[in-house]
Amino acid sequence: MSTEPETTGDAEPGTPTGGAGTEADAPDAGQVSEAEAELRAQQAERERIERRKAEKKGPVESGGKLSGKAADLLAAVRAVESGEKPAATVLAEPGPAPRRSAPEPVRRPQPVTAEAVATSAAPAPETVRAVRGLLGEGGAPEALAPQVAAALGEGADEQLRADPWQLLRIAGVRPEQADGFARALLGAECGPDDERRGRAVTVWLLEQAALAGHTALEMPALLTALAQRGVPDPDRAVQDTIAEGEALVFQDALEETGATPARTEEEDAEAEERPVRVLVGLERYALAEESLADGLARLVNSAPKQDGSTEEWERAAASAQGSAGELIRTVAAHGLVLHTGGEASLAEPAALLHAARSLGLRAWAATHGPIGRDRFATLLGRSGGPTGPGTNEA
Known part of the structure; x- marks a missing residue:
């Protein structure tokens, strides 16, 4: 059997671990104070160790640091264990969360199809009915009503009654057919010298020329064609068409052919105006052709200098x-x-x-x-x- 006093594992080696008799053994007061302080520190450490041992022996409080769904689940389990709530109520699967309405997706602009354009540009039904009645009154095919209403727009029946030759704007209609329609509506007022007829026939001839590949006609050729269509004053018909803005007139300079003889300054001044030819064309075709010509001219002028000798x-x-x-x-x-x-x-x-x-x-x-x-x-x-x-x- 050992006779050494029992010490704890926390005490440092060489430090006194005795009781009250330790102070009496101290040589002086200064050393007694240090020994007392050391004993008190060791006693506090023992108390701390004993508290930790006691905590380990007691029940462990689990889940103290949980939060959110984990903490809720732990509380539910403990409620079932304590008998506060039945297990069926606590452990039942929650129902599906209510669906939230999805936000309306951002719709990107879609390309407009030809069918949509045709539908949006379709004439109003009342306009078509009015035109159909007018066509029947003049002896024209009523099947042309949608085309006439689309070509003339709102109030097409009134425009057509005021100018029956507007029927020539419809594809497939010829001047003699428009003349018959005009005679049925106008009666004695209808005549070949009517300025409305002259303008309509002029536009019709330019349309036919465009279909044949001619965006413009020379003035003499246009006047000849008008005379063949029974227009008494072709020149007046062309001038009226230009004045109404239904056609445009152009001047195309002619290139001089052959050798040019020597001329004096006076002769040069008299010959400043070069010979030109007069062309007449519908605005949409004439402007398109002129724009194409300008583009080709810019392309020619912007061509780089010739490479190679x-x-x-x-x-x-x-x-x-x-x-x-x-x-x-x-x-x-x-x-x-x-x-x-x-x-x-x-x-x-x-x-x-x-x-x-x-x-x-x-x-x-x-x-x-x-x-x-x-x-x-x-x-x-x-x-x-x-x-x-x-x-x-x-």
């Missing part, structure tokens, strides 16, 4: 065969060239592309689709040009 281009043109040489010479001398033709004309652009590349120029050919690209690549191979990727672009 004239001798090199001439040698390339001489080495080509037939019309291909002519195309090469034309391209060398002009900034913009229009080349037309059928399937056989593909060989000339192929020769042109080969000639440009032989001069060290960067040249491309654009084709409409893969079939044209393959055919053109074959032609380039025959002409000796490269046929790899990038030779021609679709």
Whole structure:
């Protein structure tokens, strides 16, 4: 049996652990104070250790640091264990949460189809009924009512009664048919010299010319056509049409042909006005053609300076065969060239592309689709040009 006093594991080695007799053994007062302080510290540490041991032996309070759904679930389990609530009520699965209405999606603007445009531009039913009644009164086909109402717009029946020759605005209607309709409505007031008839026939002739590919007619040709349609005063009919803004008149300067003889200053002053031809056309066609001409003129004027010497281009043109040489010479001398033709004309652009590349120029050919690209690549191979990727672009 050991005779050493029992010590705790928390005491540091070499420190006294005795009771009240320790102070009496101290040599002086200063050492007694330090020993007392050390004993008090050890006693406080023992008390702390005993408290921790007692806490470990007691029930552990679990879930003290839980929050949210975990804390709610723990509280429900404890309520069931204590008998406060039945398990069926607490552990039953919650019902589905009420659905919230989804916000309206942002609708992007959709392209307007032709059918939608036709539907939105459809004339009002009452307008169509009024026009149908008027057409029946004049002996015209009532099936034309929707077209007439769409062409003349609101109040189409009133416009058509005031000017029966407006029926010529409808595709397929001829002047003699419009004349019969006008006679049925106007009676004795209808005559071939009616200015309304002259304007309507003028516009109709310009429409027919546009369908044939002529956006404008020369004034003499238009006057002749009006006379053939029974217009007594064609010149007045054209002037009335221009005054009403239904047609436009243009002047196209004529190029002088032949050698110009030497003239004095007085003769030059008298010849300042060059000869012109007068053209008449509908506004929408004439302006479209004029806009296209202006665009082509800007393209011609913006063309870069010719690359390669004239001798090199001439040698390339001489080495080509037939019309291909002519195309090469034309391209060398002009900034913009229009080349037309059928399937056989593909060989000339192929020769042109080969000639440009032989001069060290960067040249491309654009084709409409893969079939044209393959055919053109074959032609380039025959002409000796490269046929790899990038030779021609679709």
